Amino acid sequence: MKFGVVVFPGSNCDQDTINVLRNVYGYETLALWHKDTDLHGCDFIFIPGGFSYGDYLRCGAVARFSPIMESIIAFAKNGGYVMGICNGFQVLCEAHLLPGVLLRNDSQKFICKNIFLKPATNNTILTQNIPMDSVLKIPIAHAEGRYFADEATINALEKNNQILFRYCNEDGTVNAVANPNGAINNIAGICNEGRNVFGMMPHPERAAEIHLGNTDGRLIFDSILNNILQTS
Amino acid sequence: MIKFKAHIDIMPMEELLDPQGKVVTQSLHKLGLNEIDHVRIGKHITLTITAASEADAKNKVDDACKKLLANLIMERYSFTLTQV
Numbered sequence: 144m145k146f147g148v149v150v151f152p153g154s155n156c157d158q159d160t161i162n163v164l165r166n167v168y169g170y171e172t173l174a175l176w177h178k179d180t181d182l183h184g185c186d187f188i189f190i191p192g193g194f195s196y197g198d199y200l201r202c203g204a205v206a207r208f209s210p211i212m213e214s215i216i217a218f219a220k221n222g223g224y225v226m227g228i229c230n231g232f233q234v235l236c237e238a239h240l241l242p243g244v245l246l247r248n249d250s251q252k253f254i255c256k257n258i259f260l261k262p263a264t265n266n267t268i269l270t271q272n273i274p275m276d277s278v279l280k281i282p283i284a285h286a287e288g289r290y291f292a293d294e295a296t297i298n299a300l301e302k303n304n305q306i307l308f309r310y311c312n313e314d315g316t317v318n319a320v321a322n323p324n325g326a327i328n329n330i331a332g333i334c335n336e337g338r339n340v341f342g343m344m345p346h347p348e349r350a351a352e353i354h355l356g357n358t359d360g361r362l363i364f365d366s367i368l369n370n371i372l373q374t375s
Numbered sequence: 376m377i378k379f380k381a382h383i384d385i386m387p388m389e390e391l392l393d394p395q396g397k398v399v400t401q402s403l404h405k406l407g408l409n410e411i412d413h414v415r416i417g418k419h420i421t422l423t424i425t426a427a428s429e430a431d432a433k434n435k436v437d438d439a440c441k442k443l444l445a446n447l448i449m450e451r452y453s454f455t456l457t458q459v
Contacts, residue, residue, distance in 0.1 A: 201446055208443070237446070244448040251394040291391070291449060325392070 144372065146172040147185030149215070149231075151206050156192035156228065160348045163364065164189075167351055170368075177209040187224040187371065188215055190231030192284070192346060202245065202287045203233035212238055224371070225340045226269070229285055232332070232342030240340045241333060242300070243292030245285075249325030253286040257357070258323050260331050260345060261315050263306040267334050268370035269341050269363055270307055278315045279308075279359040281345040283323060288344040290326040290333070297327055307332035307343060376425050379432045383454040385445045386417035420444060423459065432456055 146164045150157045157174065165172040173183055177195075182188065195206035206212065212234070219225045219240050227235040235241045248254060260279045262270040273279070292300070300306055309329040312321040322329045324344075332343025347360030387393045396415040403411045422439075426432035436454055445452040 200444070204443065204446070244446055246391065246449060247394050249392060249394055251398050293448070 144170055144187075144368075145183070145185045146170055147175045147182055147188045148172060149175045149177060149188065149190050149211055151177045151193065151195035151209065153195045153197055154191050154193035154230070156230075156346065156348060159346075160189050160191045160228070163348045163351045163360075167361075168364065168368065175211055177206070177211050180210045180214045182211075182214050182218055187226070187367070188218065190215070190225065190227040190234050191348075192229030192231060195230055195234060198230075198287075201237070202230060203235075203237040206230075206234045207237040216240060219335075219340050222337065222339050224268075224367075226367075227340075227342040228346055228348065229283075229288075229344055232344055233287065235340060235342045241335055241342045242296045243290055243333070245287045245344070246289040246291050246325075247287050248285070248289055248323070253284075254288070254323055255282070255284040256323070257282050258331075258345060259311050259313055259315070259321065260308040261311045261317065263309050264304040266304050267307060267338050267341070268367055269332075269334070270366060272366035272369050273362050276315065277362065278311060278313065279362060280313075280350070280357060281347055281360055282349050282357075283345045284349075285324070285344055288324040288326065290330040290344075292327070300330075300333055301328070303336060305334050305336065305338075306330055307334055307341060308345070376427060377429075377432070378459050379424050379426065379429065379456045380459045381420075381422050381424060381432070381436045381454050381456050383420040383422070383436065383440065383444060383452055384417060385420065385440075385450050385452045386415060388449055388451055391449060417450070424456075429456060429458075 350357040350360035
């Protein structure tokens with residue numbers, strides 16, 4: 144089991160993600176430079192948070208055309224596991240590996256705080272081991288996190304159980320007050336139809352160590368690992 | 376070959392909330408400019424393009440807008456071409 148974490152100019156959560164996979168979980172984890180095209184046999188690719196290419200033009204728009212992304216798009220279309228966190232989610236939307244787009248937060252502010260999430264499906268490797276009534280405290284840190292897609296796309300996502308998580312309050316109630324950025328239907332993360340490409344705005348890699356005072360993010364990593372190890 | 380300059384406007388879709396435009400509208404109202412409303416903020420991009428004809432240039436700018444400059448899920452674009 145080998146993980147790859149992409150490093151773009153402007154990525155700033157790459158080392159956090161590598162630390163969790165390599166040091167907390169003990170798996171071989173490679174940094175994949177954006178100018179390279181070789182995925183070095185990685186089984187699961189993470190696209191980390193940050194400001195790839197300075198968020199020029201639109202978040203993720205330029206990163207999508209980097210050499211490594213061409214390989215990742217081919218890998219994902221072949222069924223390979225790819226997960227984008229925060230800016231990584233934006234990159235995956237721009238690459239059309241995930242539907243929709245992340246718009247500027249409705250408050251017009253960059254928001255950096257803990258929020259609460261609940262799983263919306265357990266039919267993905269990411270959420271399978273998380274009880275449906277769980278409430279996870281995970282930090283967000285973004286200015287463009289307002290998930291948007293047209294009505295037909297949203298209906299399809301709901302119908303196919305492609306919503307991974309919704310923003311909720313501490314008690315697990317999904318409502319407008321608990322929605323930090325104005326995302327449609329409180330959507331915090333989605334997967335593709337093939338259920339092998341994942342994107343979420345909150346940062347589980349920032350909530351995976353006791354030293355950081357929050358280990359709720361481990362539920363997500365645990366679920367991924369349990370299910371991948373079972374199938375590989 | 377003919378050289379053209381393109382002036383491209385990229386705007387958030389009408390039906391989408393443009394929080395930046397909303398904040399600027401409110402700020403203009405605070406300045407007493409209450410007659411101004413519905414500010415929407417987009418991008419203006421200029422570029423030069425060499426093409427065999429105006430139609431060819433138009434196709435190429437269209438391609439650039441669709442593939443990179445605009446995201447059609449959230450934005451709409453329009454442009455004008457002038458020979459330089």
